[in-house]
Amino acid sequence: MAKLTTIGFDADDTLWQNERFFRLTQDRFADLLRDYADPDHLMDRLLQAEKRNIQHYGFGIKGFVLSMIETALDVTENRVPAPVIRALIDAGQDMLQHPIELLPHARAAVEAVADTHRVLLITKGDLIDQERKLAQSGLGDLFDGVEIVSHKTRPVYEGIFARHGDGPRCGMMIGNSMKSDVLPMVQAGGWGVYVPHGLVWDIEHADPPENAPRFITLSDLGGLKPLLDQIDDEPD
CATH class of the missing domain: 3.40.50.1000 (HAD superfamily/HAD-like)
Structure with missing residues (x-):
């Protein structure tokens, strides 16, 4: 040997x-989109977006945030309010600053x-x-x-x-x-x-x-x- x-x-x-902070942000995402999509359906759409986007963005928080924004646009047929997009960007920045x-x-x-x-x-x-x-x-x-x-x-x-x-x-x-x-x-x-x-x-x-x-x-x-x-x- x-x-x-x-x-x-x-x-x-x-x-x-690490993953715990992604889950907390996903909960925040579901709350922000609660008027547009059922949470389970929303998480499934987000997962599919992440799978598609790995080849473009790689792994990490930035790709995750972009996938959330894409999913928000998709489930609202491009009608997602601007404050929701801002909140998703803020959530990603919070993740990037979270203490280890x-x-x-x-x-x-x-x-x-x-x-x-x-x-x-x-x-x-x-x-x-x-x-x-x-x-x-x-x-x-x-x-x-x-x-x-x-x-x-x-x-x-x-x-x-x-x-x-x-x-x-x-x-x-x-x-x-x-x-x-x-x-x-x-x-x-x-x-x-x-x-x-x-x-x-x-x-x-x-x-x-x-x-x-x-x-x-x-x-x-x-x-x-x-x-x-x-x-x-x-x-x-």
Whole structure:
């Protein structure tokens, strides 16, 4: 077995809160459009807009706000009042300024593995917003490398772990998204560690890899150091 040398952490909803703020903004969106659309129908229309727009805007708050505005125009047949558009823009700006809230065990987990492994932050989303969150998290100095990418795929992980480490077979990716953090890393031959957050964006849903020996689920990041000790103790 290849020795584990490099560990990647996802950022949003793995190290700090993120999806919760999207859900709160969606509730605000539904309230603003309550005279025009049923909330369930509105959320379905918003999700479809987000799926269409990822290829244009990428992941992150800015694309989310543009998708809300597009959906508001669609469900009102272009009659949405200007104050509603203003309120949606304000909601997005509030999200971009929200203080970072680290998740339980996040700092301790990164600090513990940084002593023994190369540690990477691998996240997708808007460059400026992700850089802001990393700076405010207070974790930036713990990482040997930071990669902010448009998509998380097998080739992306292969390239990152080759540049920063000894290839994906000597690497581990930890995150809350089965689709983005776990599956492509396991496909690349590395370890994929799933740490459920509880709130998952519908676009990130995926089934776990069946019978994959390098797929592991942890209830929280507090279990990471014991897991690494166990892996390191296994014979090559």
